Amino acid sequence: MFMLKFIVRNMFRHKLRSILTVVGVAVAVLAFGLLRTLVGLWYSGAEHASATRLVTRNSISLIFPLPVSYLDRIRGVPGVTSVSYGNWFGGIYIDEKHFFANYAVQPASYLELYPEFRLSAKERNDFLMDRKGCIVGNKLAKTYGWKVGDIITLKGTIYPGNWEMVVRGIYRGAEKTTEERILLFHWDYLNETLKKTVARRADQVGFYMVGVKKPELAPDVALTIDGIFKNSLAETLTETEKAFHMSFVSMTEAIMVAIQIVSYMVIAIIMVVAANTMAMTARERTAEYATLKTLGFKAGHLGFLIFGESVAISLFGGVLGAVCTFPAALWIETQLAQYFPYFSVSRETITLEILAALLVGVVSGIFPTWRGATIKVAAGLRHIG
Amino acid sequence: MSERPDAIVSIRNLSKSYRRGNQVLPVLTGISFDIARGEFVALMGPSGSGKSTLLNLIAGIDSADSGSIKVAGVEITGLSENELARWRAHSVGFIFQFYNLIPVLTAFENVELPLLLTSLSRRERREHVEAVLSVVGLADRMDHYPSQLSGGQQQRVAIARAVVTDPEILVADEPTGDLDRASAEEILRLMDRLVHELGKTIIMVTHDPRAAEKAHLIRHLEKGELSES
Numbered sequence: 224m225f226m227l228k229f230i231v232r233n234m235f236r237h238k239l240r241s242i243l244t245v246v247g248v249a250v251a252v253l254a255f256g257l258l259r260t261l262v263g264l265w266y267s268g269a270e271h272a273s274a275t276r277l278v279t280r281n282s283i284s285l286i287f288p289l290p291v292s293y294l295d296r297i298r299g300v301p302g303v304t305s306v307s308y309g310n311w312f313g314g315i316y317i318d319e320k321h322f323f324a325n326y327a328v329q330p331a332s333y334l335e336l337y338p339e340f341r342l343s344a345k346e347r348n349d350f351l352m353d354r355k356g357c358i359v360g361n362k363l364a365k366t367y368g369w370k371v372g373d374i375i376t377l378k379g380t381i382y383p384g385n386w387e388m389v390v391r392g393i394y395r396g397a398e399k400t401t402e403e404r405i406l407l408f409h410w411d412y413l414n415e416t417l418k419k420t421v422a423r424r425a426d427q428v429g430f431y432m433v434g435v436k437k438p439e440l441a442p443d444v445a446l447t448i449d450g451i452f453k454n455s456l457a458e459t460l461t462e463t464e465k466a467f468h469m470s471f472v473s474m475t476e477a478i479m480v481a482i483q484i485v486s487y488m489v490i491a492i493i494m495v496v497a498a499n500t501m502a503m504t505a506r507e508r509t510a511e512y513a514t515l516k517t518l519g520f521k522a523g524h525l526g527f528l529i530f531g532e533s534v535a536i537s538l539f540g541g542v543l544g545a546v547c548t549f550p551a552a553l554w555i556e557t558q559l560a561q562y563f564p565y566f567s568v569s570r571e572t573i574t575l576e577i578l579a580a581l582l583v584g585v586v587s588g589i590f591p592t593w594r595g596a597t598i599k600v601a602a603g604l605r606h607i608g
Numbered sequence: 609m610s611e612r613p614d615a616i617v618s619i620r621n622l623s624k625s626y627r628r629g630n631q632v633l634p635v636l637t638g639i640s641f642d643i644a645r646g647e648f649v650a651l652m653g654p655s656g657s658g659k660s661t662l663l664n665l666i667a668g669i670d671s672a673d674s675g676s677i678k679v680a681g682v683e684i685t686g687l688s689e690n691e692l693a694r695w696r697a698h699s700v701g702f703i704f705q706f707y708n709l710i711p712v713l714t715a716f717e718n719v720e721l722p723l724l725l726t727s728l729s730r731r732e733r734r735e736h737v738e739a740v741l742s743v744v745g746l747a748d749r750m751d752h753y754p755s756q757l758s759g760g761q762q763q764r765v766a767i768a769r770a771v772v773t774d775p776e777i778l779v780a781d782e783p784t785g786d787l788d789r790a791s792a793e794e795i796l797r798l799m800d801r802l803v804h805e806l807g808k809t810i811i812m813v814t815h816d817p818r819a820a821e822k823a824h825l826i827r828h829l830e831k832g833e834l835s836e837s
Contacts, residue, residue: 225717225724229712229713236712511708511710514708515710516669517708518721518722519697519722519725520693520725521690521693522689600670601664604704604708
């Protein structure tokens with residue numbers, strides 16, 4: 224008890240230095256936590272993908288389309304429960320800064336495959352009945368203040384022109400991780416317009432979404448679909464939704480690896496700073512350690528004092544940083560919603576933050592502890608001057 | 609040289625040298641002497657004569673090159689670091705020139721420090737600490753931090769810390785060196801009381817002839833050799 228009191232008093236001996244160290248560790252831990260969360264979110268789309276959904280696309284590249292005529296043949300593959308299709312529309316609302324995902328899809332089958340997009344029966348029906356209708360996610364609607372019945376216009380980039388549509392429903396995600404910043408509208412609206420304007424681009428889809436009875440069937444179904452269209456003009460590549468997401472993620476994997484490295488570097492830097500501070504502290508107290516040894520205290524006692532202080536300061540900073548992670552994540556989620564619609568800190572991240580702080584405390588305490596514990600008494604006393 | 613029957617400290621052929629680069633600097637060369645129980649001995653000599661080194665060797669915080677040091681019947685030259693730490697905790701009390709109090713601990717807590725290494729209960733420790741702080745006249749200042757005390761008061765706390773475990777001997781390295789005349793007199797009177805009333809043995813290093821006058825015996829160290837006056 225006495226020794227713990229001693230550690231706490233030592234911690235606040237040089238208040239400014241201790242506060243700066245605690246704040247330094249807290250900021251580093253906060254940065255570490257936010258970067259880890261960012262990396263985790265990058266992969267979360269893949270992690271939350273359904274195991275019973277497959278994506279069929281052109282085997283050359285996603286930018287090459289597939290004929291809509293493949294629909295019935297895919298639907299006929301054993302194990303397939305339902306098939307939908309669509310195109311990445313890439314429309315812009317107001318200007319480029321207002322980015323969100325928008326797809327032209329076959330609405331009935333798409334909503335059947337995505338039960339996590341929750342709509343009221345009326346909204347669902349209104350959407351299905353209106354060829355120029357669209358549905359938007361709740362967060363997206365909140366961002367722009369859209370209400371059911373509003374008319375919005377997207378400016379096409381892949382499909383030029385102004386595309387007017389009516390908001391017929393606002394869906395909510397079944398899970399917290401469900402994407403609520405998507406706009407979906409009728410593929411028929413896109414296709415019929417293309418038939419009139421650029422006929423050669425009509426009757427083509429960017430992807431098929433394929434529902435399978437159970438996850439175990441997915442590999443066989445994928446092989447069968449790709450086998451059907453082998454040696455055709457548009458060969459297919461069918462993969463699980465998770466693999467499909469991962470193919471996007473892998474394009475940016477180098478960036479994610481860099482972010483991960485930066486997150487570790489932040490901890491390494493604060494470790495060096497904290498170690499330097501602790502070494503300086505221990506050097507200043509050389510005479511005190513020698514005095515304690517003179518009184519009969521052993522290396523273990525001094526080790527406990529110095530190591531305890533180092534770990535306590537780092538853990539204090541770590542807990543502060545971990546606590547601050549939540550409001551910081553909330554701020555990011557609200558202020559940068561277009562980039563991070565869902566920025567939730569996981570329990571694993573908080574654990575990692577605390578462990579990182581503990582590691583900082585342990586590593587930064589090693590040298591001063593060794594130095595304090597092995598100090599020669601007579602030499603240490605001379606340190607007084 | 610035969611050992612005095614009443615000797616509490618018995619030193620024989622003690623030598624100590626320091627190494628500076630390749631050079632060996634002898635500090636003490638074959639010193640032998642005894643200190644009787646209850647004696648107040650002053651060690652004097654010019655700077656670099658080896659007074660503090662001799663004191664450190666007797667107190668077991670430095671190691672000799674050769675020779676023997678027996679304190680209260682214990683040969684301390686052969687003890688390991690841990691054995692020496694244990695021995696110091698109950699056998700030696702230290703009084704330093706600059707008091708060496710821990711600034712983040714109160715006077716009470718500073719005095720309590722050596723007792724933490726004993727098996728005394730918290731209540732017993734409190735009784736001991738209060739008793740010795742009363743002896744040094746600081747019963748009313750026990751909750752003060754060193755920075756809130758004068759130099760003389762800090763040295764009295766240091767003396768209380770030195771005697772709280774009731775050690776065999778007290779070693780004092782320039783105990784009045786950092787004090788004004790009045791405070792120094794006060795400290796010397798207190799040390800005198802420790803010898804006469806509590807029967808303590810004190811070995812004091814000092815440059816101050818007036819401090820040395822309080823001692824029963826003054827020994828001079830010069831060029832590593834000892835003489836008596």
